[in-house]
Amino acid sequence: MMFAEFVDAVRRHYGEEAAAVRHELFFLSQRSGSLHRISRAVVAALRDAYFCWRLPMQAPPLPRVLAVVTLAGSNGKGALEPALAVLRQRAVEPVCVIHPRLRGHGVGQLPCRLSAAAWRHAVAALWSSFPNAQHSPVSSLLVRLCVLRFRLWRGVWERTLAAAPVSGTLLLHNDFDLFSAAAVEAGRGTWRSVCVQHGLPTDEFFPTRAERHVVWGHSSKAAYHSKGTPIQALRLGPQRWRANNDLAALAPQAICVISQTHTPVFGLNLEDDFLTLAQYLAAHGPLLMPVQILLHPEEVRGGHPYRSAELELLCCKPPHAILSSTSLRAVVIGFCSTALLEAALQGHYVIGVDWSVPASTAAVAVGRPVNRVSNNVELLAVLEQLLQDPEERAHFLGRQERWLQQTFQASTEWLDGFEDEQ
Secondary structure (H helix, E strand, O other): HHHHHHHHHHHHHHHHHHOOOOHHHHHHHOOHHHHHHHHHHHHHHHHHHHHHOOOOOOOOOOOOOEEEEEEOOOOOHHHHHHHHHHHHOOOOOOEEOHHHHOOOOOOOOOOOOOOHHHHHHHHHHHHHHOOOOOOOOOOOHHHHHHHHHHHHHHHHHHHHHHHHOOEEEEEEEOOOOOHHHHHHHHHHOOOEEEEEEOOOOOHOOOOOOOOOOEEEOOHHHHHHHOOOOOOEEEEEEEOOOOOOOOOOOOOOOOOEEOOOOOOOOOOOHHHHHHHHHHHHHHHHHHOOOEEEEEOOHHHHHHHOOOOOHHHHOOEOOOOOHHOOOOOEEEEEOOOOOOHHHHHHHHHOEEEEEEOOOOOOOOHHHHHOOOOOOOHHHHHHHHHHHHHHOOOHHHHHHHHHHHHHHOOOOOOOOHHHHHHHHH
16 A cells, blocks of 8 residues: 555544554554564554653753754754754754654753653553544554554653743654654644755655745655645755856766665565666676665665675665765666765766656655666666766766756745744
8 A cells, every 4th residue: 555545544544643643654564464563563652651751850941943853864953954054144043852762962952751641641542442443554553552652742742842931933854753743733833833855755745744844946846735735835945955067077986776675655665676776787787887785774674685695795784985975986876765866966977767656756756867767778878878988977967967956946935934033
């Protein structure tokens, strides 16, 4: 079942509160084996209860702009950094309020513990009645456990925000994980919510919850709007990319595959496609350049299809230093991911494989590389051209620069309302 269909079914069988935990429920439902799914949900509920119990009793001093941070990397606090830098330049001093799992990372301060009444309300989720649960795509026990966690975090945010002398703005890097979604719901009607785009808008982004969304550019704006986000809620954000007119068309020195066998959000399993691609490059690529398969963190944790001895030797665990290298130019091959855009921003030669998928069409519209191939034979021909033909390399980078220009446009319109928070 595709993500959008899954969310509609959850809402129909379990109601709006269950739909609020759609992200957690969907990825739990993708785990194999009901016992495995339930055990992971139980462990997650116990972990979140422990996190909440260890929170400080009193809320910290809060300014009028709070950055809600659940992750420390580029899809978490890193996604907020351009906006935070602009706000500080304008004498707006946000404070980062972090998920307790980031305790000790030095990225922000903790919210406060929820009230006794909120504890009781959260635990009561375990006895929720769902008269329409028959034939649902996910078990009622999983729903109860995820709703319990959502209520815990909502209770944390309700008490934290209530302690602030005045209301203000919640700045988020997503509005669908439990911690962030709970912040939006706890502040609804009193705290404005503004969500900064952290990656390609896959189906898990929608329907959006925050009142305003700060997006990369016009293609993202159109993608969000096509998925139901009102156009008046969309703003172009701070500068993320500048044209590099001096980009030298250096010969590539490596071939890198950005692997995405972990994600179900495109509506089908990409394992076989990536495996076939990797096998072809392992057989033909080394004649041109060294080949690497760059694994996603989820593939490191949960496994991947590159199990042969030959392919295992090519696999590289994150972080991938080659993608941020300024001294080495690589050909970076993949389907549709933020990592491909980031590689293009670094000046690598980015090639997309033109596979057809039934879901996350908004993400594909934004993130599919402009330089694409339809099959492995065509890919090998492009690789040979990039290695041997300086003129083709220059044309390739020119097309890539125009793609980036169409993807990232900056504006100050997103700052509307923040001046009032000084």
